[in-house]
Amino acid sequence: MESRLVPAAERRLSILAVAGGVVAVVLLAVAPPAAYPIPDCPFHAVTGAYCPGCGTLRASHSLLGGHFLHAVGYNALFMLLLPLLAWWGLGWTRAAFFGRNWKSVVTPRFGWVLLAAVVGWWLVRNLPWAPFAALRPVAGNPLLG
Amino acid sequence: MWYYAQNGERKGPVSEDALREMARDGSLNPTDLVWREGMAEWATAELATGFRFGGETIYGGAAPAPAAPSAAAPSYGQPTGQQASPYAAPQAQIAASESTTDYLPWAIAGTILCCVFTGIAATVYSVKTKSAQQYGDWAEAERCGRLAKIWFWWTFGLGFTYWALIGSFYVLAIASAVSEMQ
Numbered sequence: 001m002e003s004r005l006v007p008a009a010e011r012r013l014s015i016l017a018v019a020g021g022v023v024a025v026v027l028l029a030v031a032p033p034a035a036y037p038i039p040d041c042p043f044h045a046v047t048g049a050y051c052p053g054c055g056t057l058r059a060s061h062s063l064l065g066g067h068f069l070h071a072v073g074y075n076a077l078f079m080l081l082l083p084l085l086a087w088w089g090l091g092w093t094r095a096a097f098f099g100r101n102w103k104s105v106v107t108p109r110f111g112w113v114l115l116a117a118v119v120g121w122w123l124v125r126n127l128p129w130a131p132f133a134a135l136r137p138v139a140g141n142p143l144l145g
Numbered sequence: 146m147w148y149y150a151q152n153g154e155r156k157g158p159v160s161e162d163a164l165r166e167m168a169r170d171g172s173l174n175p176t177d178l179v180w181r182e183g184m185a186e187w188a189t190a191e192l193a194t195g196f197r198f199g200g201e202t203i204y205g206g207a208a209p210a211p212a213a214p215s216a217a218a219p220s221y222g223q224p225t226g227q228q229a230s231p232y233a234a235p236q237a238q239i240a241a242s243e244s245t246t247d248y249l250p251w252a253i254a255g256t257i258l259c260c261v262f263t264g265i266a267a268t269v270y271s272v273k274t275k276s277a278q279q280y281g282d283w284a285e286a287e288r289c290g291r292l293a294k295i296w297f298w299w300t301f302g303l304g305f306t307y308w309a310l311i312g313s314f315y316v317l318a319i320a321s322a323v324s325e326m327q
Contacts, residue, residue: 013301016305020305020308020312023312024308024312027312027315027316027319030319038311039311039314042307043261051261052256052257052261053256053257053258053259053261056257056258057311075257077257078257081253081257085250085253085254088250088254089250089254092250102247103191103247104247104249104250105195105197106195106249106275107195107275107279108272108273108275108276108279111249111268111271111272111275111276112272114249114253114268115265115268115269115272118253118256118257118265118268119265122261
């Protein structure tokens with residue numbers, strides 16, 4: 001059935017995403033952030049609050065350097081979702097390569113849970129009280145030492 | 146309680162667990178039509194249930210096409226006794242909905258990796274698309290699918306620009322460091 005093709009634009013996109021991922025991994029592996037500071041997230045720069053993704057780049061860098069706990073400290077949600085995102089990325093890329101359609105085998109309920117997790121994470125890491133400081137990607141987070 | 150259609154016959158009701166077991170052992174195909182209370186139309190099992198089928202990746206292999214219902218296909222009728230003829234009509238819509246791209250992974254990734262607001266919009270509409278497909282509401286599925294696509298492309302465009310800028314910043318910084326060392 002022709003209708004099972006992943007649309008051409010989206011298929012090219014997965015190639016772009018894979019290429020971008022490879023470049024990102026190489027850059028993060030060769031560039032120590034102490035020497036090349038990671039730019040501030042635009043949301044954080046404008047509002048002073050942390051977005052759900054703040055710390056993702058530092059987390060990726062820590063993970064590539066083998067510092068798993070630091071990675072969790074920088075962005076625990078990203079680390080939690082990473083296996084799922086990797087699994088989805090593989091499925092999509094494989095389907096695109098073979099010209100097939102692909103659907104995440106996920107119920108709508110699980111989709112809402114994911115969304116709630118992202119929004120909840122966003123709120124909780126910006127709460128000004130003590131225990132939540134551990135969720136921010138800055139000094140004061142015990143995981144970052 | 147689920148109803149399902151095979152070989153031009155309506156079968157059931159069976160419990161959700163029984164239907165899941167049928168999907169697992171291969172006696173229910175991903176392309177078989179199923180229906181339960183609350184669904185506007187019959188929908189293919191793969192869209193309506195999200196079960197795993199026969200232990201393999203359902204979207205990978207070429208699923209056997211269902212016997213195309215002719216114009217004289219029997220109307221299964223919905224078990225509630227409504228007059229609707231849910232079988233013949235939605236075939237084209239089911240074909241359309243099977244080709245709907247599922248943007249959920251990209252939407253979630255985009256929310257975390259760059260653009261919170263557009264990413265959340267894309268996520269909401271991706272999940273709504275899935276939800277509408279599950280309930281056989283094809284008009285709503287198409288509407289939400291279109292919006293999911295629009296928000297996905299905004300997220301992707303912004304994210305790509307942002308990361309490309311950061312990437313080139315890194316490349317320039319490393320290149321200048323290397324040239325200073327020489």
